Amino acid sequence: MKLASYNNGRRDGQLMLVSRDLTQTVAVPAIAHTMQQLLDGWELLKPQLQELYDALNEGKLPNTQTFDETKCLSPLPRAYQWADGSAYVNHVELVRKARGAEMPETFWTDPLFYQGGSDSFIAPKADIPLASEDWGIDFESEIAVITDDVPMGVSAENAAKHIKLLMLVNDVSLRNLIPAELAKGFGFFQSKPSSSFSPVAITPDELGHRWEDSKVHLPLITYLNGELFGRPNAGVDMTFNFSQLVSHVAKTRPLGAGAIIGSGTISNYDRSAGSSCLAEKRMLEVIADGKASTPFMRFGDTVRIEMLDDNGVSIFGSIDQKVVEYKA
Structure with a gap:
């Protein structure tokens, strides 16, 4: 459906x-x-x-x-739970490599998560209002699942049956605010403003054979200012599938119906597929050239996020947004 x-x-x-x-x-x-x-x-x-x-x-x-x-509003205009992971460890590895930091081995066995604000999602065609370009405005193209009631301690095997719907995500990030927040040792807050979701949410069966092993085996396509930015395949290089992500989040607490669990930025080792966020492209530039040359988003910039089926038809509709200056 x-x-x-x-x-x-x-x-x-x-x-x-x-x-x-x-x-x-x-x-x-x-x-x-x-x-x-x-x-x-x-x-x-x-x-x-x-x-x-x-x-x-x-x-x-x-x-x-x-x-x-x-x-359309986001399919769930507000939710009881929005937890975003980082299932593509390749992406995390790049972040750390760009700043010369080693990656702990546990990152390959224990998913990373942050708990996002879920009381004010942005509609998929609405502007993204932000007060300053100096914050390092970035998009993150992702996939998310919505669950029914999930019992605490559910296994990854049993978590699969609790996944009821899938959506696309623009997890807006303010990159220049992140370092100071993480330095406090207490996680993201101001650096993660309201997220946006695709116009349509779908049941997994709509994907047919493209939904396998709790992964979506299709490219997620991102356009920046009307130009193709990336189309990495969401089913490739996904270290933790959605069943594992749901199980991880429910380890110490139950999840209520309507909980949204995100994949984190889609990322492939095949760099020819492009990227799903500006930060990753900038990291690759730092590794290759010693400095980043791609700027973060400015007021007036646009982002489009979409996924097509085997016939080239949009599955979820598209997230189409413009960054605008917020004035109180």
């Missing part, structure tokens, strides 16, 4: 059922008004919604309308 949340003037939006080709949509208030309501009652409500989804794709559902991505 494919689902979205339309902006209806309310904080959590209106749950919408979206056709597989992203052309038609319909509200389903008889089943659930919001995405969170659906996730809270997933086992009961999903079969009912599946029947409507099949009818929608067969053109047999009345009262449909043309799907408009610009009306």
